[in-house]
Amino acid sequence: MTDNFWEENKCNRCGQCCMLQIRGNPRNIRPCRYLIIHADETTSCSVYERRAKKLARGELEYLGFNTHCNERRNSKNDYEGCPYNTNKTLLKVTVKKK
Numbered sequence: 001m002t003d004n005f006w007e008e009n010k011c012n013r014c015g016q017c018c019m020l021q022i023r024g025n026p027r028n029i030r031p032c033r034y035l036i037i038h039a040d041e042t043t044s045c046s047v048y049e050r051r052a053k054k055l056a057r058g059e060l061e062y063l064g065f066n067t068h069c070n071e072r073r074n075s076k077n078d079y080e081g082c083p084y085n086t087n088k089t090l091l092k093v094t095v096k097k098k
């Protein structure tokens with residue numbers, strides 16, 4: 001792992017790490033309410049600049065996977081095609097609107 005591990009420009013905006021597992025069930029997944037899914041299927045976060053404060057105030061859902069709104073390196077999973085993967089368990093997630 002290098003110091004530039006979290007270079008944001010490597011992210012392909014697939015949104016997989018912003019999908020929430022309901023009760024920790026990888027088969028029961030829905031997008032975070034702040035995840036914007038664009039027509040070209042890239043994603044962005046509508047509260048990106050404020051998410052850390054929202055997390056601290058308990059306003060963000062946080063289902064125990066340390067994925068969303070945290071440093072990607074702290075995720076317990078890897079995601080297909082994610083440049084930040086570090087040989088963790090691969091979680092296959094389909095990103096689509098609710």
Ligand code: SF4
Pocket residue numbers: 010011012013014015016017018072079081082083084
């Ligand atoms: S899974 Fe990886 S590539 Fe996809 S949005 Fe998250 S950090 Fe970016």
Ligand code: SF4
Pocket residue numbers: 017018019032033034035036044045046047048051060068069
């Ligand atoms: S609030 Fe967090 S989990 Fe939700 S879209 Fe933004 S970065 Fe992703």
